[in-house]
Amino acid sequence: MSKKTLIVIGNGMVGHHFLEQFTASAAATGFQIIVFGEEKQLAYDRVHLSEYFGGSTHADLAMGTLEWYSEQGIQLHLNEQVTGINREARRVTTSRGSYHYDKLVLATGSYPFVPPITGNDHPHCLVYRTLDDLDAIRTSAEGARTGVVVGGGLLGLEAANALKCLGLEAHVVEFAPRLMPVQLDTDGGALLRRKIEELGVQVHTEKATTSIVDGESARLRMNFSDQSFLETDLIVFSAGIRPQDALARASGLEIGERGGIVIDNQCTTSDPHVHAIGECALWEQKIYGLVAPGYTMARTLSAALNGDRETAFTGADMSTKLKLLGVDVGSIGDAHAQTPGARNIRFNDEQAGHYRRMVISEDGKTLLGAILVGDNSHYDTLLQYALNGITLPENPETLILPESQGGVPALGPDALPETASICSCHNVTKGDICGAIDAGCSDLGSVKAETRASTGCGGCTALLKNVVDNELEKRGVEVSKDLCEHFPHSRQELFHLVKVNGIRTFRALISQHGKGHGCDICKPAVASILATCWNEHILATDHVPLQDTNDTFMANMQKNGTYSIVPRIPGGEITPDKLIVLGQVAKEYDLYTKITGGQRVDLFGATLSQLPEIWEKLIAAGFETGHAYGKSLRTVKSCVGNTWCRYGVQDSVGMAIRLEDRYKGLRAPHKVKMAVSGCTRECAEAQSKDFGVIATENGWNLYVCGNGGMRPRHGDLFATDLSDEALIRTIDRVVMFYVRTADRLQRTSVWMENLEGGLEYLKEVVLEDSLGIGEELEQHMENLVGTYQCEWKTAVEDPEKRKRFREFVNAPSQSDPEQEWTIERGQRRPALESV
Amino acid sequence: MKARTRWDEVCTVDDLVPESGVAVWTEDGPVAVFYLPHRLPALFAISHSDPFSGANVLARGITGDLKGEPVVASPLYKQHFSLRTGLCLEDDSVRVKVYPVLLDGDRIRLEVPVIQHESIAA
Numbered sequence: 001m002s003k004k005t006l007i008v009i010g011n012g013m014v015g016h017h018f019l020e021q022f023t024a025s026a027a028a029t030g031f032q033i034i035v036f037g038e039e040k041q042l043a044y045d046r047v048h049l050s051e052y053f054g055g056s057t058h059a060d061l062a063m064g065t066l067e068w069y070s071e072q073g074i075q076l077h078l079n080e081q082v083t084g085i086n087r088e089a090r091r092v093t094t095s096r097g098s099y100h101y102d103k104l105v106l107a108t109g110s111y112p113f114v115p116p117i118t119g120n121d122h123p124h125c126l127v128y129r130t131l132d133d134l135d136a137i138r139t140s141a142e143g144a145r146t147g148v149v150v151g152g153g154l155l156g157l158e159a160a161n162a163l164k165c166l167g168l169e170a171h172v173v174e175f176a177p178r179l180m181p182v183q184l185d186t187d188g189g190a191l192l193r194r195k196i197e198e199l200g201v202q203v204h205t206e207k208a209t210t211s212i213v214d215g216e217s218a219r220l221r222m223n224f225s226d227q228s229f230l231e232t233d234l235i236v237f238s239a240g241i242r243p244q245d246a247l248a249r250a251s252g253l254e255i256g257e258r259g260g261i262v263i264d265n266q267c268t269t270s271d272p273h274v275h276a277i278g279e280c281a282l283w284e285q286k287i288y289g290l291v292a293p294g295y296t297m298a299r300t301l302s303a304a305l306n307g308d309r310e311t312a313f314t315g316a317d318m319s320t321k322l323k324l325l326g327v328d329v330g331s332i333g334d335a336h337a338q339t340p341g342a343r344n345i346r347f348n349d350e351q352a353g354h355y356r357r358m359v360i361s362e363d364g365k366t367l368l369g370a371i372l373v374g375d376n377s378h379y380d381t382l383l384q385y386a387l388n389g390i391t392l393p394e395n396p397e398t399l400i401l402p403e404s405q406g407g408v409p410a411l412g413p414d415a416l417p418e419t420a421s422i423c424s425c426h427n428v429t430k431g432d433i434c435g436a437i438d439a440g441c442s443d444l445g446s447v448k449a450e451t452r453a454s455t456g457c458g459g460c461t462a463l464l465k466n467v468v469d470n471e472l473e474k475r476g477v478e479v480s481k482d483l484c485e486h487f488p489h490s491r492q493e494l495f496h497l498v499k500v501n502g503i504r505t506f507r508a509l510i511s512q513h514g515k516g517h518g519c520d521i522c523k524p525a526v527a528s529i530l531a532t533c534w535n536e537h538i539l540a541t542d543h544v545p546l547q548d549t550n551d552t553f554m555a556n557m558q559k560n561g562t563y564s565i566v567p568r569i570p571g572g573e574i575t576p577d578k579l580i581v582l583g584q585v586a587k588e589y590d591l592y593t594k595i596t597g598g599q600r601v602d603l604f605g606a607t608l609s610q611l612p613e614i615w616e617k618l619i620a621a622g623f624e625t626g627h628a629y630g631k632s633l634r635t636v637k638s639c640v641g642n643t644w645c646r647y648g649v650q651d652s653v654g655m656a657i658r659l660e661d662r663y664k665g666l667r668a669p670h671k672v673k674m675a676v677s678g679c680t681r682e683c684a685e686a687q688s689k690d691f692g693v694i695a696t697e698n699g700w701n702l703y704v705c706g707n708g709g710m711r712p713r714h715g716d717l718f719a720t721d722l723s724d725e726a727l728i729r730t731i732d733r734v735v736m737f738y739v740r741t742a743d744r745l746q747r748t749s750v751w752m753e754n755l756e757g758g759l760e761y762l763k764e765v766v767l768e769d770s771l772g773i774g775e776e777l778e779q780h781m782e783n784l785v786g787t788y789q790c791e792w793k794t795a796v797e798d799p800e801k802r803k804r805f806r807e808f809v810n811a812p813s814q815s816d817p818e819q820e821w822t823i824e825r826g827q828r829r830p831a832l833e834s835v
Numbered sequence: 836m837k838a839r840t841r842w843d844e845v846c847t848v849d850d851l852v853p854e855s856g857v858a859v860w861t862e863d864g865p866v867a868v869f870y871l872p873h874r875l876p877a878l879f880a881i882s883h884s885d886p887f888s889g890a891n892v893l894a895r896g897i898t899g900d901l902k903g904e905p906v907v908a909s910p911l912y913k914q915h916f917s918l919r920t921g922l923c924l925e926d927d928s929v930r931v932k933v934y935p936v937l938l939d940g941d942r943i944r945l946e947v948p949v950i951q952h953e954s955i956a957a
Binding site: 552 | 845846850852853854855857858859860864865871872873884888889890891892895896897898899901902903905906908910911913917938
């Protein structure tokens with residue numbers, strides 16, 4: 001049976017979200033999907049549009065990638081305007097052609113409302129909605145000194161922020177008597193105004209613009225109805241949105257009186273073959289101008305197209321929490337107390353600049369709405385009370401009073417019902433989070449990966465962390481950051497104590513900052529910290545008892561108590577002579593020999609007392625320890641690169657060897673793997689490593705925080721087209737920042753996922769040096785590189801250290817009677833024993 | 836009848852590693868001797884054999900204390916064994932053998948059972 005055709009008109013946030021939902025559903029296999037986008041760019045995040053002037057690019061704001069669209073088999077037509085819909089023939093016509101559909105989805109969004117004022121068509125009168133609009137504003141701002149935003153609502157204040165980012169003196173002109181009239185009341189609006197004016201944005205309320213004419217001291221003059229005027233170089237209209245319903249209107253679909261494509265609970269329009277979602281849709285006479293309700297419609301429609309008639313769009317909560325120009329603003333539910341009998345509780349601290357208002361039901365039992373300005377720390381708790389109808393405490397005012405005046409701490413996650421919505425962007429409830437934890441997620445990062453909670457607007461991050469920590473604790477998972485019973489500190493805190501106080505031994509650290517004698521948790525962790533700070537030999541007398549057996553004996557213990565040996569083979573490049581030595585040594589000691597995944601050779605079955613002899617021979621042949629036993633750099637895998645490969649564009653082997661030689665021996669919270677690929681074909685599988693380097697025509701692309709193993713994760717692209725030196729400097733910084741701040745046994749992926757701000761934060765710290773520690777990190781790495789020693793070389797040359805390798809200290813010739821062997825496929829291996 | 840034992844010299848203080856263990860060979864099999872200089876007593880001896888793997892490795896575990904109890908962690912599967920009683924903290928049905936140990940001058944002596952090859956009638 002041939003596939004049916006589903007056409008989506010509009011490639012904005014909601015349209016994209018619909019595609020994500022629908023392509024993951026069963027019905028998707030029956031449809032060829034065609035998407036038309038009017039803009040040049042792929043769907044991007046409009047909620048954070050002002051970041052475009054803070055340095056973000058379209059790529060940063062993009063919701064998906066072209067690869068994703070092609071992987072899903074979606075035909076994507078960007079920069080192609082749909083000009084008409086013929087519902088009888090079920091065809092859409094565009095600027096380039098005509099297409100048949102079986103199902104049509106309108107996700108056309110909205111357009112900015114420009115008030116009908118004489119002169120509003122002046123070239124320096126602009127709007128704020130798309131990246132093209134922002135480019136136009138940027139162009140207009142050249143040579144401009146001042147800018148005015150018409151509209152003091154949520155979007156208007158965002159636009160004012162954008163003008164500030166461009167270095168303009170920004171003004172906001174609002175028709176209503178206060179800012180954000182929809183969300184705030186008089187007192188809240190007044191406080192927001194004061195705060196914004198303190199930031200240098202001038203606010204003019206109760207101003208109706210009557211005309212725009214040429215200015216005298218600036219490009220334009222705005223004349224107001226009260227006879228006053230304001231001169232400015234550019235004007236941005238942000239006076240609200242109107243649903244983009246022109247196509248639907250022309251095709252005869254039912255349209256609301258004041259615009260909007262009428263939809264039912266399944267997001268179907270008056271034509272059963274046509275659906276509408278997002279800001280163009282009118283549900284029960286309401287247009288929803290926020291992204292979360294649009295996402296809900298997208299999910300509802302996807303379910304409906306899968307034959308699910310149960311899921312219905314039943315309206316959406318319009319509560320919002322934002323930071324506008326750096327000022328917290330929150331508005332929940334019935335903020336204006338329109339419910340009959342509603343009562344208010346207000347807290348207004350003009351000194352601190354905090355305003356909080358609760359709207360409660362007549363019986364005082366439920367929270368109907370709230371307004372917050374200046375401090376959103378109460379938002380999550382209040383929202384949960386309002387959304388879930390949780391009964392208010394006897395003195396509800398305690399919820400908004402400061403703790404010093406009898407206020408109570410935030411609502412504990414235990415008080416939330418299973419149905420409580422934690423992440424409204426992705427519709428994740430507390431029950432979903434508990435389910436993810438029961439299915440094996442054991443930390444915040446994995447819960448986020450599993451449920452997608454907090455990966456939308458990110459507003460619920462703190463609440464999500466609370467819920468996850470609480471649920472883990474209830475399941476007996478230790479979420480205390482204490483390292484163990486001996487140290488009431490996290491690994492990061494211990495690192496600082498060691499560094500700042502110049503502590504060089506475990507004994508000194510535990511006597512000053514811990515208690516007891518230590519254990520197998522804290523001792524290796526402290527050994528790793530000491531190694532990072534001072535880089536002394538791991539077999540120095542004070543450090544020996546701190547190490548895991550693998551570190552103590554610098555080899556990997558196997559199940560029968562023997563060890564395996566992995567010499568370093570940087571970049572996987574080895575001369576025939578050295579390869580022969582490995583064979584000779586393996587043969588002499590009857591060692592089981594296997595090639596590892598990291599392009600090295602592993603020799604198994606050496607007894608403790610054989611290790612120094614074997615290493616003497618390996619060192620004589622020019623080998624160094626491979627640190628396969630340590631929480632440290634393992635290998636830097638490479639493909640053969642442009643020295644041999646006809647596709648290679650850089651010398652990947654050379655770079656791999658350089659990286660391996662630089663970072664070998666470095667002690668880290670967990671093992672670290674790297675790889676270098678010589679071209680985009682990625683034969684070295686660099687994206688599955690903690691640090692993956694892929695050659696480009698112009699240099700190197702760096703991927704960070706990938707891993708294989710139990711929970712594989714592709715690395716995230718961190719920086720592009722780096723020179724050799726810039727690559728090494730960047731890796732230096734990320735590695736050192738990881739070593740300093742990660743928890744014990746935390747791989748880079750989990751570390752990064754748990755950093756507040758994640759990848760973006762890491763980029764800020766490393767690429768923009770937001771903490772001002774870049775040079776210090778590089779210097780620290782330089783010191784470590786400069787004090788590297790091959791631990792095995794030092795050990796075999798020191799008789800005292802060699803003493804440690806006696807199997808039995810009183811019987812040098814005694815062999816271990818438990819070690820029994822058998823031959824398999826021509827090699828020796830431990831005999832299976834019954835224990 | 837009480838089994839006969841004997842105090843065997845197994846090594847000297849120089850052979851020991853502070854805060855860690857070494858393995859010695861005795862007539863009763865391999866024994867792990869631990870030297871914890873910051874405790875009293877400072878010497879402990881338990882079987883070197885890890886009951887969970889059958890491998891002779893316990894002397895190579897990390898020592899420490901858990902809630903005050905001196906312990907060694909098996910280097911293979913990380914169970915903790917009390918150095919005083921030999922009891923496994925994770926599984927109280929498992930216990931390793933404990934040997935009395937003392938310092939005699941600079942010599943370390945262990946009390947090990949005497950293997951009686953022939954039983955002599957009393």
